Amino acid sequence: MQSNDSVLRAITDDGAFRVIVARTTDTVQSVLSAQSAQGETGRHLGDLVTGSVLFRETMAPNLRVQGILKGLGGSGSLVADSHPSGKTRGLVQLSSGSTQVSVGPGAIMQMMRTLPDGKINQGFVEVPAGEGSISRALMEYMQTSEQVVSMLALGTVLEQDRVTAAGGYLVQLLPEVGRGPLMVMTERLKDFENIDAQLKDANFSPEALLEELLYGMAYTRLEESSVGFECWCNELRVVSAIATLPKQDIEHLLSSGEVLEIACEYCKREFRIPPARLQGLLNQS
Numbered sequence: 001m002q003s004n005d006s007v008l009r010a011i012t013d014d015g016a017f018r019v020i021v022a023r024t025t026d027t028v029q030s031v032l033s034a035q036s037a038q039g040e041t042g043r044h045l046g047d048l049v050t051g052s053v054l055f056r057e058t059m060a061p062n063l064r065v066q067g068i069l070k071g072l073g074g075s076g077s078l079v080a081d082s083h084p085s086g087k088t089r090g091l092v093q094l095s096s097g098s099t100q101v102s103v104g105p106g107a108i109m110q111m112m113r114t115l116p117d118g119k120i121n122q123g124f125v126e127v128p129a130g131e132g133s134i135s136r137a138l139m140e141y142m143q144t145s146e147q148v149v150s151m152l153a154l155g156t157v158l159e160q161d162r163v164t165a166a167g168g169y170l171v172q173l174l175p176e177v178g179r180g181p182l183m184v185m186t187e188r189l190k191d192f193e194n195i196d197a198q199l200k201d202a203n204f205s206p207e208a209l210l211e212e213l214l215y216g217m218a219y220t221r222l223e224e225s226s227v228g229f230e231c232w233c234n235e236l237r238v239v240s241a242i243a244t245l246p247k248q249d250i251e252h253l254l255s256s257g258e259v260l261e262i263a264c265e266y267c268k269r270e271f272r273i274p275p276a277r278l279q280g281l282l283n284q285s
Contacts, residue, residue: 003027003228007057008206011174013218016181018172020057021206021213022227024050024088028156029163030229031080031090034267038161041092041100044069045078046156047134049090050168052080052111053227054154055138058170059146060113068110069127069134071101081266087230089266105129109137111145132194135168142172149173149182155195165199167206169213189213231267238262238271243281254278 003026010019028046031037037045052067059065067080075098079091092101107127112120123145127137135154142150154168171189173182192198198209206224242250242260253260260273 003030003226005227006206006224007053007227008210008224009057009222010210010214010219011222012214013220014181016174016177017185018058018174019169019210019213019219020054020172021169021210022050022053022057022167023204023206024053024166024168024227025163027053027088027227027229028166031088032161032163034229035090035092037090037092039100040103041078042161042163043156043158044101044103044134045080045090045092046158046163046166047132047154047168048078049080049082049088050154050156050166051134051138051152052082053088054152054168054170055111055142056082056084057225058150058172059142059148063116064114066112066114067138068112069101069103069137070108070110071098072104072107073102075100075102077101083232086225086227087232088227089229089231091266103127103133107133109134109141111138111141142170151186151189153189153192153195155199157196157199165196165204167199167204167209168195169209171213231264231269233264233267233269233271235271235273238264239273239277239281242273242278243284247282250278250281254282 005023005027007022028049031049032042048067048069052065056065062084065082069078074095076094078101081089108124110124112122125137125141127133139152142148150172152170157165263270
């Protein structure tokens with residue numbers, strides 16, 4: 001599916017705020033379709049995907065970012081994976097007996113960045129109560145773990161389990177700016193705590209939402225980059241993962257003498273690994 005999604009960056013001319021606005025409709029629809037995610041689980045996954053894209057674009061544009069939501073009562077987890085290239089994917093992992101990932105106070109959001117040296121930078125925050133729980137959790141994470149004053153809203157509009165619109169914004173107070181501009185912006189954004197109405201507008205675009213958020217304020221539009229659903233799985237990655245298994249496990253996979261069929265959890269693409277390839281892994285060990 002071709003994506004019309006993008007992320008737009010801007011800065012107010014007074015140097016007080018950085019603003020990131022995203023349209024993620026096509027991306028979220030493709031993620032939910034690949035995962036057969038519906039209802040509240042689909043909406044939460046959509047918000048997590050958009051939030052992870054905004055977080056990466058704001059805090060770590062050149063790093064891979066994963067947002068992980070661990071549901072209540074061991075109901076399962078949601079994963080959003082945002083790559084610096086704009087490739088984005090998501091995952092629903094339901095626990096045995098669960099039909100939905102339960103989200104509410106007590107659920108945990110985890111944000112992870114893969115650093116250039118392969119190490120992981122991560123932090124956790126409990127999902128707060130109230131509407132827009134993913135938005136509120138990510139905003140709290142930004143302010144506690146990243147110590148950056150941020151205001152944001154995420155939205156995923158579903159009609160009969162199909163995404164008709166998805167997107168969000170993040171407004172970040174830049175360092176060494178006084179509380180005056182912050183109070184003004186906080187008051188302004190009270191009208192944008194829920195952006196479903198803006199997302200449903202036939203003329204919705206990152207530019208249109210940016211103009212609404214900063215109406216009457218001078219700002220400079222910066223870069224705009226594309227975002228879309230795309231998985232970066234391939235046969236080499238699959239074989240490399242198998243190679244990390246204990247020798248006896250590889251021997252067990254080889255014992256049937258049949259082609260090993262493995263499906264990617266994110267995109268459901270199937271890989272067929274012939275016995276000769278598995279034998280080659282044993283010969284290398």
